[in-house]
Amino acid sequence: MAVSTETLRTVSDMIYHRLGIVADKSNMRLLASKVDLFLLRNNLTEQDLLRRLKDQRFFEDFISVITVNETYFFREKEHISLLPKLIKRERLLKARILSIPCSTGEEPLSIVMELLESMGSTFRFDVVGVDVDKRAIDIARKGIYSRRSVMRVPPALLRKYFEEYNGAYKVKTELKLKVKYYVGNVFDVSFLKSLGIFDFIFCRNLLIYFDTKKRTEALNNLAQIHKSGGYLFISKTETLLGLVVPYKREVMDGVIVYKRV
Numbered sequence: 001m002a003v004s005t006e007t008l009r010t011v012s013d014m015i016y017h018r019l020g021i022v023a024d025k026s027n028m029r030l031l032a033s034k035v036d037l038f039l040l041r042n043n044l045t046e047q048d049l050l051r052r053l054k055d056q057r058f059f060e061d062f063i064s065v066i067t068v069n070e071t072y073f074f075r076e077k078e079h080i081s082l083l084p085k086l087i088k089r090e091r092l093l094k095a096r097i098l099s100i101p102c103s104t105g106e107e108p109l110s111i112v113m114e115l116l117e118s119m120g121s122t123f124r125f126d127v128v129g130v131d132v133d134k135r136a137i138d139i140a141r142k143g144i145y146s147r148r149s150v151m152r153v154p155p156a157l158l159r160k161y162f163e164e165y166n167g168a169y170k171v172k173t174e175l176k177l178k179v180k181y182y183v184g185n186v187f188d189v190s191f192l193k194s195l196g197i198f199d200f201i202f203c204r205n206l207l208i209y210f211d212t213k214k215r216t217e218a219l220n221n222l223a224q225i226h227k228s229g230g231y232l233f234i235s236k237t238e239t240l241l242g243l244v245v246p247y248k249r250e251v252m253d254g255v256i257v258y259k260r261v
């Protein structure tokens with residue numbers, strides 16, 4: 001089976017409109033094969049799919065077909081290591097940190113481990129993880145990770161915060177309870193506002209899927225829940241260059257960070 005060009009165009013428009021993810025020529029083929037597989041697995045026709053995608057619940061299930069959840073513990077560790085240094089430099093007595101998108105939870109859990117290890121157990125902080133993909137959040141809430149996922153966790157931290165579980169690694173409850181997870185979209189401003197205000201926002205490996213318009217929109221949405229003077233971390237492969245957003249570039253320890261102005 002090969003999904004028709006018209007159906008594919010309708011689906012990719014819908015994805016762009018709701019999630020901001022751009023399906024251009026380079027990834028259209030991949031999208032086509034993902035849609036084909038989804039139709040086959042769910043025994044649906046193209047017409048069924050187009051009709052049912054209008055239903056919000058169905059669309060939420062479909063999201064995991066198109067999202068790329070690639071992540072692992074301590075990915076781009078230089079940002080995570082910078083966090084306690086910034087907290088100390090800014091003399092913060094407590095901190096709220098948002099990880100959006102958090103995918104299956106490795107990023108927010110890495111942040112918690114870093115803070116527990118470097119700030120001591122008395123430092124008060126909140127870590128919130130958000131992803132639009134419900135399936136990813138379900139995995140995050142279970143807290144069971146593959147060997148590949150934990151490959152960058154230092155052995156001492158692996159022993160301290162994880163237990164072996166059927167050949168995988170289960171996050172110990174004390175660590176798991178430190179992150180609150182939500183299914184949510186970076187384009188849903190009222191949802192974002194319901195989370196409160198944050199000192200630090202990690203928004204890594206999301207902007208790469210967006211065009212300039214959606215990058216600008218997403219960052220202006222996040223700016224609304226970002227404390228003035230707070231810091232934003234994006235991936236090393238991403239840039240805010242050329243975007244009209246309220247963030248100022250700074251370099252600390254050779255790492256680029258963005259300050260909310």
Ligand SMILES: C[S@@+](CC[C@H](N)C(=O)[O-])C[C@H]1O[C@@H](n2cnc3c(N)ncnc32)[C@H](O)[C@@H]1O
Nearest residue numbers: 019067068069071101103132133185186204205
């Ligand atoms: C590659 S992962 C990045 C995870 C983590 N931040 C990291 O750098 O390892 C990208 C995630 O973005 C999520 N995503 C895509 N569009 C989104 C949106 N509009 N709002 C929130 N999350 C979104 C996907 O579900 C996916 O889990």
